[in-house]
Amino acid sequence: MASKVGIISLGCSKNLVDTEIMLGLLNRAGYEITGAQDNADVIIVNTCGFITPAKEEAINTIFETARLKETSGLKALLVAGCLSQRYGKILLDEMPEVDGILGTGAVPDIAGLVELALQGERFCRVASPAYAHTPDMPRILTTPPYSAYLKIADGCSNRCSYCAIPNIRGDYRSRPLEAVISEAESLLEQGVREIVLVAQDTTAYGMDIYGRRKLAGLVRELAVLGVPWIRLMYCYPTGFTGELIKVMADNRNICRYVDMPLQHASPRMLKLMNRRGSPEEIKELIAELRRAMPGIALRSTFMVGFPGETGEDFEELISFMKEVRFERAGVFKYSREEGTPAGDMSGQVPARVKEERYHRAMKLQQEISLEQNSALVGKVINVLVEEEPSGRSNLYRGRSEMDAPDIDGLVLFTAVKSAPRPGDLVKVRVNKAYEYDLRGELS
Template sequence: MTVKVNITSLGCAKNRVDTEVMLGLLRDAGYEITHREEDAHVLIVNTCGFILPAKEESINTILELVRFKETGKCQALLVAGCLSQGYSDDLAKELPEVDGFLGPGEVPKVASIVANVLQGKKTIQVGQPDFLYDHTMPRVLSTPFHYAYVKVADGCDNRCGFCMIPNLRGPFRSREEDSVFQEVQSLTERGIQEILLIAQDTTRYGLDRYGEFRLPQLIRRLAPVDGLKWLRLMYCYPAHFTPELIEAMAAEPKVCRYVDLPLQHADDELLRSMNRRSSVAEIRQLVKDLRANLPGMAIRSSFIVGLPGETEEKFQRLLDFLEEMRFDRVGVFTYSREEDTPAGRLRDQVPDEVKEERFHRAMALQQAISRSIQQEWVGRTIPVLVEEEVSPGLYRGRSEREAPEVDGFIELKGKDLMSGQWAKVKITAADDYDLMGEEINEPG
C-alpha cells in the first residue's frame, strides 16, 4: 500500500518553504502527497511559535487533526517547525495523541522520522536549528504555478528584545549565491514568473558568508534570468538597507516597486529597548531615499502596539509617524509577551485592554490612509498578473504593488483570462485595501 502524507503549513512564507522541501523529500522517498486530510495515513503540522496567537493556532490545528486518527485513515500525526523546537517536551506530555516531534533542523530527516512513527516508534527529534536548504533539494511547490518563494538565508542575529526567532531558528546563515541563482533559474524554467526573496532578515544576506551585504549583487545576477518577470523583496530589516541596494533596485526594471520593511515602532526610546538598530530619523531618511529613487513604489511595514513602556505619548508618536509617512500597507500587532526574551522580563507591561484599544486606533488611522492612497489609482492603467477567476468574467489579480497572501488584490472584469496571464487593466474604483478595474485591449 502506498502511504499518503498531508502537511499543513502554518505561519510565514519561510515556514512554507520548509514545508515544500519536506514534501519533496517525502515524495522522493516514495510517499504519495495528498491535499485531503481525510485521505492521509500520515498528517504533519509545520507549526509557528512566533507569538502567542500563532502558538494558539498551531495547538488548535493539532487538536483538529487528532480527530482523523479516529474518523479518517490517519495512522501517525507529527508536529514539526518552531513550536516543536521550543516546546516539544511540554507538548509531548500534553498531547499524547501526537506520534512525533521534529524541529526545523530535522527537515532532511523527515522521511526516516515518518518511517519510524509508522512502525510505532514515538520520537522527539529536536536538535540545533541549523538546517539550510539549497537548490539540490527537492521541493513540491504549494503556491500557484506563477510565483514561488526563495529563501536566501535562515535564522537571525538581530536579537530584537521582543522576539524568540533566534532561539527557534538559530543564527543567521546565508545560502551560496550560486545556489540561489540555480534555484531561481530552475523555477523560471518551470514557468514561475514571480520570485519572492525571503529570509528572517533578507537585507543581511551575504554578510556572514561573504563579509559584506550581497543582496545588491544577488539582485543584479537574478534579474536577467529568462522567464522572470517580477523579483520581490520581503522581510527587509531597515538598518541593513544600504544605498547600494536602493541603487540595484532602481537599476533593474524586474524588481518590483515594492518593499516589505518591518519598522516595529516610531519612538526612539522604545526602539532602543527593543534592540532595534535604526533611529526614527534614520528610518525617515530611508523612506525618503526609497521614494526618491523608486518613484511610485509601495512600502509595506508592520508595527507593534502595547510594547513594555509604551505610554500614551509614545503611542501618539507612532500615530503621528503613520500619518506623516503614509505607508501603502501596514500590519499592526499587539505585543505578545514571550518567555526568554528581554521584553518579556520588563516590569512596565501594558494591560491587554490598552493594547487592544491602541490596536484599533492604529488600524483605523491606517485604514483611512490606505483608502486615500487607493483612490489615487482610480483612472490609471496598469499591468496585472491574473491569479484566479472568481465568477464568469470576473477575475482577481495583482500589480507589482501587491504581494501575494499579505496584501489586497485587484478585481477585474475581463474575458477568457487564465491564471498566470497578464492583463492591461484600467482602475475604475477602489475600497480601503482593494482595487477594481476592467481589462482593456488598446494598443500600447
C-alpha cells in the same frame, strides 16, 4: 502500496518553504502525497511558535487533526516546525495524541522519521535548528504555479528584545549565492513568474558568509535571469545600501514594492526593542526610495503595547504614520513571550489599552490606504492574474506589483476583448478604489 502523507502548514512563508521541501523529500522517498486529510496514513503539522496566537492555532490544529485517528484511520501524527523546536519533549509528554516531534533542523530527515512513526516508534528529534537547504533537495510548490517563495537565509542575529526567533531558528545563515540562483532557475523552468525573496532579514543576506551585504548582487543576478517579477520582503531598514536601491531602480522586473517592518517610531521604544535606526534615518531612507522609484509601494508593520509604551510613545507612532503615509501597513499587539528580554520587562501594557491602540492605528492606516488607492483611479497598473471569473461573475482577480501574496490587497477587473489566464501579466486601468482593493478593466 505506498503510504499516504499529508502536511498542514501554519505560519509564515519561510515555514511554508520548509513544508514544500519536506513534501519533495517525501515524494522522492516514494510516499504518496495527499491533500485529503481523511485519506492520509500520516499527517505532519508544520507549526509556528512565534507569538501566543500562533501557538494557540498550532495546538488547536494538532488536537483537531488527532481526531482523524478515530474517524478515518490516521496511523501517525507528527508535529514539526517552530513550536516543536521551542518546546520539544514538553509537547510529546503533554500530548499523547502526537507520535513524533521534529525540530526545525530535522527537515532533511523527514522521510526516515515518517517511516519510524509508521513502525510504531514515538520520538522527539529536536537538536540544532540549522540545516542546509541545498540545490539537490527536491521541492513541491504549494503556492499557485506562477508564484513562489525563495528563501535566501534562515535564522536571525538581530536579537530584538521581543522576538524568540533566534532561539527557535538559530543565528542568521545565508544560503550561497550560487544555490539561490540555481533554485531560481529551477523555479523559472517550472513556469514561476513571481519570485518572492524571504528571510528573517533579507537585507542581511551575505554578511555571515561573504563578510558584506550581498542582496544587491543577488537581486541583480536574478533580474538578469529574466524573472518577470522579483519581490523583496522583510527588509531591515538599516540594511539598505545605495547599491541595492540603484539595482532596484535600474531593473524594471523588480517590483516597485518593499516590505520593511519597523515595529515603532518612538526612539525610546526602538531602544527598548533593541532595534537599530532612528526615526529620522528611516524617514531619509523612505524619501530616498520614493525619489529613486516614483510610485513605489512601501509596506511596514508596527507593534503596539510593548512593555513601557506610554500614551506619548503611541502618539509618536501615530504622528509618524500620518507623516510617512505608507501605502501598506499592518499593526499587531505585543505578545509576551517567555525566554525573551521583553517578557521580563516591567510596565506590561494592559490588554484593554493594547486593543484601543491597535484599533486606532488600524483605522488611521485604513484611511491612508484608501487615499493612496484613490490616487490610482484613472491610472494603468501592472497586474498578475490569479483567478478567472467563476459562476455569474465577470470579474477576474489579480494582484498589482504593489501587493504581496496573502497579505496585501487584490485587483478585481473585467476583460472584454481578451481572456487572460492565471499567471498572465496584464495592464489594468483602475476605475474604483477601496481601503485595500482596487477595481478596474483590462487596458
